[in-house]
Amino acid sequence: MQNPEKSWFGEKNVTPEEKTRGVIGVFDSVANRYDLMNDFMSIGIHRLWKDRFIKMIRPRATIAGRPTNYIDVAGGTGDIAFKIRNKTGAGANITLCDLNYSMLSVGRDRAIDKGWINDFNWVTGNAESLPLPESSTDIYTIAFGLRNVTHIDNALKEAYRVLKPGGKFFCLEFSHVRPFILAKAYDLYSYNVIPKLGEKIVNDRESYQYLVESIRKFPKQKELVQRIENAGFKRAKYTNMSMGIVAIHQGIKI
Ligand SMILES: C[S@@+](CC[C@H](N)C(=O)[O-])C[C@H]1O[C@@H](n2cnc3c(N)ncnc32)[C@H](O)[C@@H]1O
Numbered sequence: 001m002q003n004p005e006k007s008w009f010g011e012k013n014v015t016p017e018e019k020t021r022g023v024i025g026v027f028d029s030v031a032n033r034y035d036l037m038n039d040f041m042s043i044g045i046h047r048l049w050k051d052r053f054i055k056m057i058r059p060r061a062t063i064a065g066r067p068t069n070y071i072d073v074a075g076g077t078g079d080i081a082f083k084i085r086n087k088t089g090a091g092a093n094i095t096l097c098d099l100n101y102s103m104l105s106v107g108r109d110r111a112i113d114k115g116w117i118n119d120f121n122w123v124t125g126n127a128e129s130l131p132l133p134e135s136s137t138d139i140y141t142i143a144f145g146l147r148n149v150t151h152i153d154n155a156l157k158e159a160y161r162v163l164k165p166g167g168k169f170f171c172l173e174f175s176h177v178r179p180f181i182l183a184k185a186y187d188l189y190s191y192n193v194i195p196k197l198g199e200k201i202v203n204d205r206e207s208y209q210y211l212v213e214s215i216r217k218f219p220k221q222k223e224l225v226q227r228i229e230n231a232g233f234k235r236a237k238y239t240n241m242s243m244g245i246v247a248i249h250q251g252i253k254i
């Protein structure tokens with residue numbers, strides 16, 4: 001369990017308030033260039049990870065004749081919500097919730113460009129205290145967001161609270177690479193290349209240093225399964241992609 005009084009920001013120990021402020025600062029600073037940097041750093045592979053994530057979710061416009069309620073937490077500039085919308089058409093209710101107004105603003109501009117401005121609910125809010133009633137959501141998604149949340153266990157409990165019985169939790173996140181030799185190569189790439197790319201392309205080394213360190217601190221695959229179950233979910237499991245560079249975790253509220 002996390003100690004609620006202690007937190008970390010990159011490699012630094014900070015108070016929970018400092019961590020949340022730090023995360024808001026990072027995403028304020030990268031919002032306008034976030035999509036571009038994602039493509040650079042992952043050589044476009046983040047799109048394939050997100051496509052696989054959506055395949056696992058199998059989005060449907062309706063469940064038992066009524067619109068499916070989706071919440072994409074830490075929805076940022078909208079990639080996951082847009083991919084869900086692509087599959088469901090306009091028939092589902094899709095909410096994006098993010099701590100950071102700047103990220104959502106970029107997402108809204110993208111939605112306008114697609115002619116989809118009225119197809120989403122845009123909410124600023126914290127994954128640890130979602131502005132949604134209990135048992136109101138069919139599908140909860142969080143992509144590359146959970147590692148930024150100050151108290152992961154609080155966010156998992158909130159996911160459980162807002163889901164309806166039968167509702168499903170899906171998390172796509174950077175994870176831990178195996179085998180060892182690949183883990184070392186990946187470490188070298190991430191510690192040496194990613195912050196430099198951040199500096200060269202968007203003149204922001206610090207935010208990308210934070211990214212690398214936040215990945216290192218995130219719980220390993222099996223530990224996260226356990227914590228998802230501790231929050232109340234059943235049938236928690238994970239699927240690695242790209243040898244564990246990222247993993248999809250799932251659970252169901254019964
Ligand atoms: C790496 S971006 C991911 C954005 C998007 N989901 C994607 O896959 O491209 C992480 C997002 O998490 C948001 N975030 C961080 N902590 C959060 C929290 N406690 N509650 C809600 N959103 C949070 C950030 O503002 C940022 O937009």
